[in-house]
Structures are given as structure tokens and as C-alpha cells.
Amino acid sequence: MSGAQIDGEIIALSRELNRRYGKTYYLASALLSSRTRPYVFALYGFCRFVDDIVDVEQGSVAERLDRIDSIRDRLLAGLAQGDSDDPIVAATIMTIRSFGIPIEYFERFFSSMRQDLVVNRYQSIDDLLVYMDGSAAVIGEMMLPLLGVSDQAARKPARALGNAFQLTNFLRDVGEDLERDRIYLPMQDVERFGAFEALRTRRVTDSFCDLMAFEIARNRRWYADSLTGDSYLHGRALRCVRTARRLYSAILDEIERVGYDVFSNRATVGSAKRGKLFLQGIITP
Template sequence: MTARGLPKEIVAPSRALNQAHGKTYYLATLLLARHLRPYVFALYGFCRYVDDIVDVERDDDARRLAKVDSFGERFLAEVARGDSDEPILAATIATIERFNMPISYFERFLGSMRQDFLVRRYPRIDDLLAYMDGSAAVIGEMMLPILGVDNPEAQAPARALGNAFQMTNFLRDINEDLDRGRIYVPEEDIDRFGAWEAFEQRKVTDEFRNLMAFEIARTRRWYAESYAGDDYLRGRALRCIRVARQVYGAILDEIEALDYDVFSARASVARTRRLQLLVRAAVAAC
């Protein structure tokens, strides 16, 4: 199937998920060449579909884990068959075939999604990074062939950007994750800053502010490391990544503007600022 031959009807559900739930990514994707956008929508749709089983559906953990496993088994079987009756899977399979993506990328992703049912806390940053390998860093690897990059040296910056996006989510969503019984901030860091009271009582303390400042600084270092990948990008692909990095990274600014109070409000970038950052990043890439 050629890039221009991906049928709209199988892309539509993935695009709708992206437009509804991933506004920053959707905005950035619109800067790509039109014939490449459906493949990015397909990857987003696949990941979002599984993520919704993990975090949105109301069944108990055992049933949701069984659904993730069933979905993964069906997906791998249909990849082997080369087609699916489910549009989101059909679009993903077409993307895998078009860009010759290793199935291991998707197995790693599914493995991390399973882990959300089995692991509630991460003792050390290395433990969290092992989880993020499948939930975030691998997404950066998936994107490289779509962006026209085949240099192995581009993998490390792509993985860094995936990790930066994921950690930005974790810091923004601490309160929601507590509702799910999960903490994605490494326990060693919470211990170091003596910030457990903030998590237990869901209130901002000086210790929590210091912890968040530390985590934000580390996340910004990952964003900074990702700039090395710009050397392998050109034109629309470069604009796309610059916009995603600038707009999503601005969530960290918003967390700071809230005085780190992620318990009372959800940090978000206003539409006007997203558009300003869009223009700035697009111009900078020219």
C-alpha cells in the first residue's frame, strides 16, 4: 500500500481520537506533508485505544488487563495476516508495512501498558525509565521512519523527546494518577525532598515545590537532548517536531505558573499561546 493509498475510512477513527484527545500532537501533525499525516494519526489511534482500556474503562483491573492482553493477541495475529476489520488496527498495520516497522516496537508498548496494572510505584528513576521505554521512548522510535529519518544516531534524541513528553504528562497528571492508585514520580526523589505529605494529603508544600522543580529541570534536560535530532530533519518534518516540543514543553511553564499546584488545577497551554508557539517554532525551522 503506498503512502498516498491509505484509505480515509480506516484513518478516520484514529484521526478523530487524535483531534479530540491529543490537541498539541494534532496541531503539530498538520504541519507534516498531507500524505504522511494519516500514518501519524494511525500510531496515535493505536496508542490511545490501548491507553483508554487502561485508564478510562470502568471494569476492574483484572478484566481490563485481560482486554489489553486480548487486544494485543488480536493485533499480533492480524499483523501476521496483514489486515484487520477494525479500522484502527487496519491503519496501524498499513503503517507498519509502509515503513517496515519492527513488531517489537508495539510489543514493547503493550508490555508497558500491562505494567500499569501490575506496578503502582517506581522506586528509582531507572525503574521509571524502563517503563517509559515502552510507553514513551519507543513512540519516538516509531516516528523516525515516518519523518524520513533512517540514521541510527537519531534514535537517542527521539527517545529523549518521547521521555520528555511522557514526564510532562506525569507531572501534570499527578492528581489524576493518584485517583488511579499510581505515582510515576520516583520514590527516591520523593524521599530525597521529604515530599510524601503532599501526595498523601494532596496539598502543595515547600518540599513538594522543591521536588517538582527538580523533576521539571530533569524533564527540560530531556527536551534539550532532543534538539540533537533536529539535525536529521528537514522542512515540514522539522517544523512538526519543533512545534510539538515547544507547545508541549510549555506545559511545564504552566505548572510553574500554578506554583506547582497540580492538585487543584490541570496545567494547560491556552489556545492563543499554542498558536503563538506554533508560529514561532515554524519560523525558527525555516
């Protein structure tokens, strides 16, 4: 890793993006060393910045696609030049160069961000996983060098954890996503459990509960698949990842606790439970 340091103002901005939009990740990142955290903030801040073009910014689909492509072009040009006038891009360039993150990872990320603007239904879990490759699994791969892992065998569990985190988001945010006319639950599963009407009317029915129970079971299998990745981690990095997994998987418990009502409730882990899980992350060897 190079000795270059990311500008303090950019770190503050990226940290705020982490704190505001990724409270679980932000809490877990506190377990990382002060040397590593700025780069994690920079990477998350960049991904959040691009994702907001999809979910938050106004404008036509064509305008937002152009905006995503413009950021991609600035990143590639900045990598060739070694810097950028855009501070968020500059911090990302420094992170990429400091840790040797393959630019191919970012190409996959941008591909999924573009896809999110033109695709709002996924027929099968395999179709969904194609999207998640660039929106979730690849983030796990990006994080490995920041966590001090170079063994290629660690990529599979890292991808599983990235997918597990995102599926948790999808299950928690079913109601919010419907407001954007998006459904991230595989349509084959929705059909299998007869839950179309429940989604249309935003009602918790027996069929919807069965669908959610099925997806949560899949989600927990992905968390279990990620556990083998812990053997590649040590010290603060291991504590960070374990804590993030515990905190995020606890959202599934909350979804079950509210009877799968993700239409009128946003399942969140209470501060007392978050504090307990965070403390476990500190004291667990």
C-alpha cells in the same frame, strides 16, 4: 513506502482521537504533509486506543489485561495475514508495513501497557525509565520512519523526546494520577524532598515545590537531549517536531506559573500562546 491508503473513516476516527486526547500533538501534526498525516493519526489512534483500556475502561485488572493481550494477538495475526477485520488494527498494520516499523517496538509498548495495570509506584528513576521505554521512548522510535529518518543514531534523541513528553504529562497530572492511586514521581525523589505528606493530602508545600522543581529541571534536560535529533529531520517533519517540543515544554512553564499547584489546576498552554508557538513553527526555517 507502499502506495496503499488508509480508509477515510478510520482516519477520521484516529484524527478525532488525536484532537480530543492529544491537542498538542494534533496541532503539531498539521505541519506534516497530507501524505504523512494519516499514518501518524493511525499510529497515535492505535496507541491511544490501547492506553484507554488502562485509564478509561471499566473492569477488573484481569479483564483489561486480557483485552490488551487480545489486541496484541489481533495485531500479530493481522500482520501475518496482511490485514485485519478490526479497522484500527488494520490501519496500524498498513502503517507498520508501509514504513517498516519493527514489531518489536509494539511488543515493548504492550509490555508497558500491561505493567501500568499492575504497578502503581516506581522506586527510582531507573525503574520508571523501564516503564517509559515502552510507553514513551518507543513512540519516538516508531515515529522516525514516518518522519523519513532511517539513521539509527537518531533513535537516542527520539527516545529522549518521547520521555520528555511523558514526564511532562506525569508532572501536569500528579493530582489526576493520585485519583487512580498512581504515582509516577520516583519514590526515592519523593522521600529525598520529604513530600509524602504533600501527596497524601494533595497540598502544595515547600517540600512539594522543591520536588517539582527538581523533576522539571530533569524534564528540561531531556528536552535539551532531544535537540540533536533535529539534525536528522528536514522540512515539514522538522517543523512538526520543533513545534511539538515548544508546545509541550511550555506546559512546564505553566506548572511553574501556577506555583506547582497540580492538585487543583491542570496546567495548560493558553490558546494565544499555542497560536504563537504554532506560527513560529511555520515560519522558522
